[in-house]
Amino acid sequence: MMLRLSLPLILLSHSAYSMLLGWVESPGYPSGYLPHSSLNWSRCAPKGHTLSIRLIHLDLEDSHECENDAVKVYSNGNLISVLCGKREFEELQSTVNPLLLSSPGGCLSLHFYSDFSNTKRHTGFRGFYTVQDFDECEDDPENGCTQFCHNFIGGYHCSCRHGYYLDADKHTCTVSCSKDLSGLTRGDISSPSWPGSYAENANCEYTLSVAPNLQLELHFSGVFDLEQGHDGQCIDALRVETRTGTLGPFCGNTAPPSPLLTYSHNVKIRFTTDGYGTNKGFFFHFKTTDKLCPPVVTLHSTLAPEKSEYRQGQTVTVTCDQGYVVNIQGVQTLSTEYVTTCQVTGEWAPDNACELVDCGVPEIPEDDILYLVGTDTPHTKYGDQIQFNCSSKYYTLEGDDTYSCSASGEWVSGSGQSQIPKCTPVCGMHEKDISSIGRILGGQDANLGEIPWHLLIKEPSRGGASLINDRWAITAAHVVENLGDMQLVLYGGLVNAQTRDRFSDVVVLNSEKIIIHPGFSKETPLRGRIDFDNDIALIRFTSRVNLGPNLLPICLPEANRALVTNEQGTVSGWGKTETKRDPGKLQGASRMLKYAHIAVKSLDQCRDTPTIEGNQHVRFTDNMFCAGADGKDSCQKDSGGPFVTPYLSAGGPYYLAGIVSWGPPCEERKYKGYYTKVANYIDWIKETIDSEGNS
């Protein structure tokens, strides 16, 4: 009994500030704890104090990793100790108790539990808990006092040596060194304690302010010695702050250039030091001179005449560097230079910036085939590059694909083009091979995609037309001469004229405008049509045609290209055909698109014109040629369709040499048809399309 009472007193004497607050012990102590008993205990230390548990007795059932009965101690919820078994007082005192300590102001909790059985009786545990002051000066290296630290119960405070005062942060000792020297036009400034070592943790601000037409200049003399790191960084630093920027930081043993021109009449000199070192500092004399203008008006430019400084009233020409242009009040201009004057304030006026030329994003209509490769927001500054491409393989890019932003603000291609390129439809090609030769009158059925430029006209009467780009088709004038106000409907991407467009890929094309060649003469009311000179017309569609493998344009021949006698070509159409069993007897219009290879005939053969229906004679003109082959010809209802060279399967590109125009009745089996000579109309076609706009 004596022993138990005296122990806490011995322990308490170790720390003068310790205060015993109470006891904690297992249920039933010291007679022994029951199975399934438990105890939860928790206390917190007041601010600036720590809490300790001191066990004086421990006797629990021992088990592997204390899994049966145990005492667990937590500091702020983190497990710091697990105990079981029997421990002697000395062992508790030397190895267990020193760990049972909270952080300053923190909490300890203790959890005791026993399982369902004990093989023999165990007395349990007993301990007391104390709070004691936390000695921040001794035990906390982060206490933050830059000079002296004083511990007291529940806290601590900092203090400073003579000559320093405690900063508002209550930890840093600093010196008062800031001075307002406004109005003085000359004087001296040095580091605090000059010529002795300067103070630690200094933050000195010297304010200089003189009349606006003057500038302050600093003349350094004597030792210059500010602490500098091994990496050259300033540990202690001198800075000269003006409205337009900061000179420095300066440090090390090399004084700033002397005199140091500030170009300013309002200057703050800032001197900052860290908590260590014994460097000497700096000394300078300040005075004023007339304000001069600096040799830089704005970045990215040069001045003429070139000087190191400029007097008040002097004018110079600012020339922006290559690729830069003048920005006036936020707006980029096209000019690269301007004249400016040095003001009494030492400032240049005007002082417009030279900024990098911006070519902007080139304008491309929204649904155009042309697009910019890469990002949606391309870089558009001087020297940046953009690349164009066509979004469909049925188009080719006409011109260069890569453009650079030039110094003049225009996009320019490698070959010097400044117009953006165009996507033009690939012409005269088909994706499918021609497998066998065939005929129209005596012709062969075309497969889908073999003659992708051939368009079908059903109303008002059956005829053909040829696609020449993604907005225009060409046909014979007489096919469309009596339309009036009717809108013409053409069908593309098909070979079977009876295909119902709702259930297939047939493309329906609506005419917006039909332009008949001005030289084509009107039908005479009595005699019907007897003059087929200039039998050519252009059809503009209401919208751009979606090109595909079965719908592609034919190329136009070179202007005035001459056709050679016996030159082979291919004519195609949905016109009348002969019956197989009874050649010479014509059927109605063909269901399938047919084609035949025929040859251009000589002028003599052509001049020998046949009569057309009604025994009428037709004039043969230089705007026509005639062609045919044994058993092969174009026929009624083929009108307006294409005659292309070379003949299909010879390999593209194919050119539209002729338009089916007129001929003797097919029943006469003369096998000679007349065609509009397209090469004679190239200029008219191009001019017409250009004046209507090709997009």
Ligand SMILES: *[C@@H]1O[C@H](CO)[C@@H](O)[C@H](O)[C@H]1NC(C)=O
């Ligand atoms: C002690 O706390 C634990 C969990 O934290 C709980 O399971 C147990 O019932 C508590 N014991 C008492 C006596 O409150």
Ligand SMILES: *[C@@H]1O[C@H](CO)[C@@H](O)[C@H](O)[C@H]1NC(C)=O
């Ligand atoms: C250009 O477009 C074609 C498809 O039209 C594509 O195959 C090609 O890769 C594109 N080129 C670039 C550089 O994006």
Ligand SMILES: [Ca+2]
């Ligand atoms: Ca037990």
Ligand SMILES: [Ca+2]
């Ligand atoms: Ca304290």
Ligand SMILES: [Ca+2]
């Ligand atoms: Ca220092």
